[in-house]
Amino acid sequence: MELQVPIDDILARDLRLIVPNLHRRYSGVTATNRMVAPKLARMYRAAWLGPHAPDGIARMGFVDLLKLWRRREPLIWHARRNDEMIAGALLRALGWPLRLVFTSAAQRHHKRLTRWLIRQMDAVIATSELSASFLKREATVVMHGVDTARYAPPPDRAAAFADSNLPGRYAIGCFGRVRAQKGTDVLVEAMCRLLPRYPDFTAVIVGAVVPEQQGFANSLKRQIEAAGLQSRIVITGELEIEEVQRWYQRLTIYAFTSRNEGFGLTLIEAMAAGAALVAARAGAAEFVVEDGVTGVLIPPGDADALVAGLEPLMRDPAAASAMGERARARVVEKFSLEAEANAIAAVYRKLG
Template sequence: MRETEPNVPIETLSSGNLQLIVPNLHRRYSGVTATNRMVAPKLAKLFRAGWLGSDAPEGIARIGLADLAKCWRRRDAVIWHARRNNEMIAGVLLRSLGWPLKLVFTSAAQRHHSWITRWLIRRMDAIIATSEISKSFLRREADVVMHGVDTGTYAPPADRAAAFAEAGLPGRYAIGCFGRVRAQKGSDVFVDAMCRLLPRYPDFTAVMVGAITPEQTAFAEDLRKRIDAAGLQSRIVITGELDIEEVPRWYQRLTIYAFTSRNEGFGLTLIEAMSAGAALVASRAGAAELVVEDGVTGVLTPSGDVDALVCALEPLMRDPAAAAAMGERARARVLEKFSLDAEASRIAEVYRRLV
């Protein structure tokens, strides 16, 4: 992989000039998929890259199993960058059968790994951790590369009031909590806080954007019962899963974003909301303590604590101008520290050491 080689146009990419495979071997759209989709097109500008699997983004060639088969016993090595166990398993198996792969794994987990994950990690050529916390749970050396966000796509709107009005929601301001509706994401903490705060602040509507999976149906129904009991059916809106392209516009409608996860690998919604200029109140989960300057670009709270969330949100709801100012500082923080270009550049350094 020579830095001087120009990127090959997508339409001319072949197994013979492929340098990087980005596998996405997961049928359900997830946060891992979202982070992968954002950085992959940036990497494709630096290396001749192909995306293998579902949810391929614009800006990177899509390859299939036939293309992969043509790489067998090729002389030049190809980077295989896994982000899940099944992708590591596939990489280890393919290499054992003669594919010339250099294996890279990105770990975002902030917990002790299972035995199979540890076994797979030992077989990787390089490991990337998304934070120092994630790195601390690994039993080998790793490069820390924080996630970045597309600051062009996740950008403040020209007119936030007009963006809010476009949604047809009651009031003048929105407060959001995005991600799959489940206890791990603290969806119940958000709903309980809104049931207490919204009656005091009639200009606000709460918006929850994210999928409700079949196994979480009972949990979601319980949340709806709480919302109904509070008489807030029109002011706590659960959109369900949206098309990927719609999500940035929903961030632009927010004045405040609540990150309520109890447990998180990184928490991409943190930097997405900050990039869109929303004021942030975040639980101390994932990378929140590394991303947020407490009291400056956001407010940190204990995970799972409804009282603390209410206390942190209320001053911002009381003073939307102060929330807007915090959102501007949050956007500046992302531009300085969490751009996609910076993430891609650091990942590229890891690749170049291998090949």
């Protein structure tokens, strides 16, 4: 259980931004929120409400929130999920002086409740033009950013891979929960076909197996065992964020295999770490990846296409390294956390 550190009286008096995170389970939404919140806290007096608070921003508990009832100065409440929108709308109706902001990454038609909640917001941010097209109201597009200092290429990628104690010389990675939506089965099928031909490569799946997906994960493990690749297709389970960052630095190629995504933060994390990318056209992939330059775009859910995208890079690791360098440069130029935070702050300023 995380210790809630109450905000002090001075911060409470000057507070301008509340970043709610009302989910116990760590998710991609939480990860994106954790990265940008400390940057926003440098521009606004801000506090994080809920679990998984990052360093660099004050924490507040629900008792602290109660003390802000009927305060005169407005507060920005920046929600990223339905329950956070519901909480913000309810608190405002009960007397909290909130300006409600919602960030939407969904690339689908919203249900009736979500549409109603979105209409209650004072401002809406979409993480891509495609996400914005489903909102049916004015929205500002702000694409996610990544900490390019924390997610960075290693001084020596070969040495970083050697630290993993895995066989071979190069790694292909796919990060995220083990489930069909993430396309883990597509990666496993492609690896069962490719790894026997490329003995210098090992595949690494970094992500948790949640109980409801245990049957799916077990079927993948049986497929791996049948191919005799237990030592070369590794499922790590859930790891601390610092260890995930080290795994990015061990990769030569990153396979983004999701069938659908809101954004797909692992895209820019892997690119920032200098990995070549083979990416399904899901989430923000088409907006982030320059096909044939900083990565290769393929249809989602297509193992044949994944094999075709990966094999030239496995055949020529030097070409993969060069693609990874171009990918890193693109993220530094276009997808920094500073750019994301500045664009969000511009939305806040319009609220007064």
